[in-house]
Amino acid sequence: MARQTQRPVTVTKEIDWSDVAHLPKKSTASHAMVAAANPLAVKAGYDVLKAGGSAVDAAVAIQAVLGLVEPQSSGIGGGAFMTYYDAKTHKVTAYNGRETAPADATPDMFLDDNKNPIPFKQAVVSGRATGVPGAVAMLELAQKEHGILPWRQLFTPAIALAEQGFTVSPRLASMINGHSPEAYTEDAIRYFVKANGERYQAGDILKNPDYANSLKAISEKGSAALLTGAIAQAIVDKVHQAPLAGSMTMADLAGYRPKESAALCKGYHLYVVCTPDAPSGGVGLQEALGLLSHTDIDRRNADDPKAWLEFAEASRLAYADRDYFVGDPDFVKVPVTGLLDPHYIAERAKLIGDKANPQAPSHGNPKGAPSYSMDATAEPGGTTHLVIVDSKGNAVSMTTTVENIFGSGRMVGGFFLNNQLTDFSFSPQAYDNTPAANAVAGDKRPRSTMAPTLVFNQKGQFVAALGSPGGSSIQAYNLKAIVALLDWHMPVDQALALPNLVAHGTLFLSDPFPAKVSQGLKDLGVTLTPAEHEESGLQAIIKRGNYYEGGADIRREGTAVGF
Template identity: 45%
Template sequence: GPDAFYTGPIANQIVSAVTTSKLSPGDMTMTDLAQYRAKEQQAVCAPYRVYVVCGMAPPSSGATTVLQILGTLQRFDLAASGKNSPKSWYLIGQAMQLAYADREKYLADDAFVDVPVAGLLNPEYIKERSALIDPEKARTDYPAGNPPGAMPRTAAISSEVAGTTHFTAVDRNGNIANMTSTIEGPFGSQLVAGGFFLNNELTDFTFSPEKNGAPVANRVMGGKRPLSSMSPTIVFDRDGRAVLALGSAGGKRIIMHVTKTLIGVIDFGLPLDQAIALPNIYFGGGGLEVEQNTMLSAMSDGLAKFGQTVRPVDLGSKVNGAQRVGGSWTGASDPRSEGTSATIDAKGKVTVTEPRLVDEAPTEDVG
């Protein structure tokens, strides 16, 4: 059980690795580990189109921000404009930047800070945020809003290094394990104990406790969990059946990798593998970033006509997931990464499906 990790020889090795580090020794104690408790929390859920989308509660910002983006896009007919339209991606980019502004100001560990999740997802507040989007012209700024129940807060950018993994598994009874985990950066803190690497999650905190005289939500506090962007997501249909499960690696871009994939399935009507393979989009430097050498970078001029600079960059991702198709589940993984999906039938036959780009024919390796 958990005592094998939090007490005894393994705990001793962890504490020793931290306190004797030659680079930056810490002051972790055996008591720190013994007193730690994993917390079971309610999922954060909201409707989108005819579905209910659920994800991870704070201190992950994933579900709240994904659901804000989707909610802000609810009034736009993305299905009609389609995946090949610059207008669709422009609207996605606008909703993204508004939601991330709220993320930086309000999201943190709700055991230490009042996080207005209900206010951020309040339908009337979402309508207010959506009304900030001009369908024809990009904004010059993307301010955080004032959701119901929010305490005075200052926005401050937190760091988050890509060092994450995700897997989705569905058994024959439809039980779903949808897990995102991170050690923060390549090899985490680069310290080893008990045969595994120790994480470097403290860098997910915002190191400025105050800004402009108001507290920063994600400031460092003893016992506090740092903000993350992990976004393991499960989608339910109108009958309450799970029909989609997915997640991704990618640091703060995880939220957008997952959101883009959800839009690909729900709005563009794509199967999960093709939705994952859609180009990635993010923001930075006062404009939009689009995945280079994709159909999205090819439409950069069309996107730029809405008023923001558009820069093609490397936006790698590692989305993995599973989708209910008919009465069975089909796995899918990201063509940008080394992940694959496998299906085991009732006779034990394993089918491994290699990820593919949208325009490629599928290939299967059956063993």
């Protein structure tokens, strides 16, 4: 589309960005709002919006900065899902930038010589772990359709930060000095260890001129600079290095195409909730909401143990179906219609009782469902989320990832490569040779729990944008935010700060709850176990009358600002 002449992206005067650590977790605005996991990224998106850019323009700028300042979570070497609302046409579109397996990938690529799954810590830093990155190509597609500012202008903030240096945040420092194997690869050591042999700490200034050069190339040539030419060759060379060399080729990279489709939209109480379809986590989230619609959770509140029991039991049932049935619909039959059929959900909801079922729920049998083997996917965390509403009312909800902490730990061009293929089931089939829906295959996209969400009222008017990182726990985090915002009508900061309860199988992992709620849950058969999963990083924007209320999760370093 033709680009309008816009004033340049400049540092705004309305907000004091000198002390980013103390920017608000919650704010209100009448025209536009942005919330993301790092204040430097939020500033980049905010300045784009102030310069007249669109929500998608801001998303491009934010992702470019996040790949620099939060490389443990996302980057141009990873993938993403985006749900987009066009305020003029009222159309809700899902963009799929999920990574793909190389054409020569095989179902047994994560099995050893004895046909047993290789250890995850070994697989995650291997060349086989990396899929063809899709985030940049997805953003390029969306920006061509919905952008206003010139593409090259959107990378200016990230390039400047990479060249001049940025202040290492406490969260990044904790990852640099943590225990994940990806932080101790040869490439990570080269990047994160200073000349004196010490690792970077919070408050240090870190420069990344290689990343600046990669962004300059992408700003000039688009995703082709990443998927063809010198950067692509460097990616292929890197994934072909031992241990466990991958099979990615230049043809795999050049052939990558993001996908665009109508969003998966379903009613929930007085609202319409929109997510991406499979292989994203949208299907599981939509089923969980459908199950909750058969309870009275909307007449309860966050201090009510019975409300959390209903939440947990609906979560368990939805997870059981999602784990069993969801994969890449281009390769396996995903019974989305059957899973979300009102009759099926009503029957499934009858399993939600007055006390927790002591047994893990099994998957159901929705109409049109094939037979698959039980899944064996690890689904670690290493993801981030952002939400944006621009001055025209267009909205973006985007979850973006490199999979595990610092992806595979392998770097090219100043950025980490993803380890997204470890999101496939390591075991491709059961003992009876029944295949897993999420087994590896060439050109296939691994299943995801990411479910960037937009909410509308029954008139089709924008209500909210939300989402979270968190590995397999994303479904529970998003579900909590939706219930707290829509059913319990909580302020956005309080809604996101609520304890997380992840009920999956026989596990009830949670943050600390008030003693009264914990005891009440125990009386209902739910014994809470301290969380052992990636913490949430929820971001949300909700429309309150004639203004927006934005919020960022207290568990991470994000902020929400608007004008």
